[in-house]
Amino acid sequence: MSPVIIGSFEEFEQHNGQSLGTSEYFHITQEQINIFAKATHDHQWIHTDPERAKVEGAFGNTIAHGYLTLSIVPHLWEQIVDVRNLKMMINYGIESLRFATPVLVDSEVRLAAKLKNVANLRGTVKAEVEVKLEIKDQKKPAFTGVLIFLYHFQ
Template sequence: MTTTVAYSDAAGLAGTDLGWTEWLEVTQDRVNLFADATDDHQWIHVDPGRAADGPFGGAIAHGYLSLSLTVKFWSELFDVTGVSTRVNYGLDKVRFVSPVKVGARVRMNAVISDVVEVAGGYQFAVDQTIEIEGGTKPAVVARGLYRFYA
């Protein structure tokens, strides 16, 4: 469910837990498209037959593919009205804790850890955890930085 707030209320959101997104299946097609976009065609990602005999027992998503899903998931969880521009400003800490096997389902939780005023807007630091359905450890843990300008 998307939390939507007015720009005028943005400053007081530090500590807000935005909850969880819906589950998303990581398909081989998605992995292959990412491989094409990044020119990273390592067999562990794009050759399911060979990957079955590899260290993870099957093909896995690229770590950066798993990380890139934060963009999709973030927009599912949060929106600010009354802004002219939204910017992915960057990342602080990122860890790829567990591989995401092709066919697995993932979702993300986001907690707004800090909100600071910047020239013309606000910067949000958001602690993001992508979990794997049935997994014991998250796939990705990252702090994303997002800016909203009035």
């Protein structure tokens, strides 16, 4: 599936209130979890110790950090929307973020996005995007929330 191409406020506005699409599935590995743990100094055993997680954990295996799943959003977002003609893009905020279901190691996840609102703030485009990180073969998403981006077009 090709990403939606957007090059201006007017093009964003055409998608207001609509689904923007879904990314490809992304495989979460133990190596990614371990690298994230090292980078963030979050070595909680439920993430980094597969043997202990199998014996003592509630999920039968290690799980990805919630913030790891959030950190792959830029990669997945680029598969949904290709914003062109930019001077700069800023991650402005996150509203109503809820981690609903843990992501077990070796799961596949994908991002679904809907443009909740777009506004032109004196030349800066504020886009509010409802997102859901879906887990393959699971009913509940890993997380839901509203991401807020600021786009400065040329």
